[in-house]
Amino acid sequence: MTAVLPQTPSFRLDGRRALVTGAGRGLGLAAATALARAGAEVTLCARSRSELEAVAETMCAEGLAADTLVLDVTDITSFAAAIEARPPYHVFVNNAGTNRPKPFTDVTPEDFDVVMGLNVRAAFFAAQAVCRRMIAAKIAGSVIHVSSQMGHVGGERRSIYCASKWAMEGFSKSMALDLAPHGIRVNTLCPTFIETPMTRPFFADATFRANVLAKIKLGRIGTVEDVMGAVLFLASDASALMTGSSLLIDGGWTAD
Template identity: 50%
Template sequence: MNRSFAGRRALITGAGRGIGRGAAIALASAGAEVTLVSRTRSELEEVAETIRLNGGCASVAPADVSDPAELEAVFEGLGAQPADILVTAAGINRPGPLVEVPVENMAAIVEVNVLGTLWACRAFAKRVIPGGQPAAVVTLSSQMGTVGYPGRAPYCASKHAVNGLTKALALEWAPQRIRVNAVAPTFVKTALTEPMFRDEQFLQTVLSRIPAGRLGEVDDVVGAICFLLSDEASLITGHILAVDGGWTAQ
């Protein structure tokens, strides 16, 4: 089926790297006008240039998702035509034994992964609901939002929270025709995760937990995001779509 987002306006947080970057490029290539959000302007400009070179339409809006005022300003800057697609891909992790993780690292995980998602969803809905048009949100969760993993307690807690937020907002906004779903990937190969997979023992431990026998690719997750945002998923809301090669089926 030919999936088109022509005439749609999408805002993607965490758009400078990894899954957020991939989602932005995919949505733009399918016709959406995209607004790219992250803290690092240079990364956003690179993504925007890639999109424009391929005939797409992109603008950049540097902001810290953990600051609700900055996010409000980004959404206000969209003007009279609000975004009708939101992808919240901004996220961080600071692994380590809980008793050794600095308090500021734990706070940062909650501020970005949980509150950053909440602030973005809130700012999005405030501008979509008055217009009455249908809209779709995909939050970025993780397999760690369903299971636990040693050395990642704050991260696991944050992604469990994202799952709860996703389900609650799906119910709250269903009457306004706003669908809210999440994708929950396994370990995905990105520039940020590459260093951890240089540890062969860790890599083999991870692979042993994935029945499909491989790490995730950005495109695996992007495909799921685009499906959930599309009209093909018009009756799907409140769902956490695992993209984990079977990890959480065990």
């Protein structure tokens, strides 16, 4: 008697188009690299033309498929117009974000508006623009919101950031319900503290670094490489039955 073995779903993305916002550095750069190496044609989106062109040039030199989209995602009208003018995407990594760490009593209306404007408003309408194109083209795609462990817990000096990521967790679940009939999956990726150009200055504070390490049970700050496999999993057929969920890469932070 011969056993019938199941086939492992593919992590490959050949023939698919992927859009990554905040792709010039940090997590966005890592996500774009992971997707391109899996065969996707990747559009790198950010405000900095020089950063994007340098990344695209390096990727193309490696034989990867990459182009650039230089714009500010907070300009939701321009972003929607740019997406409408391009072929639809199969994968969207909604990564652009920011933080202004301050004690709750020191947060200004400007701080609130900047963080919520990018992390919530721009992220929401960027996803809307991309998903409208997916639906029109009848693409069963994957939307990956780059959220945070702070969308599941609280943190000192993180009141606005936590508010923005809890909001993202909420609208992501509702998106998943609305888009499931179209075959579009929506999930969040929730890393712990990852060393990137945005977070590196925080770790110069020895007390802050020690406090973070005390909560990461695996005992180290995350790297962008720690997130790359998770992005590929959520983008590919390997996660075909996963939607409305959160994938926590937090070294055990939220387990305590």
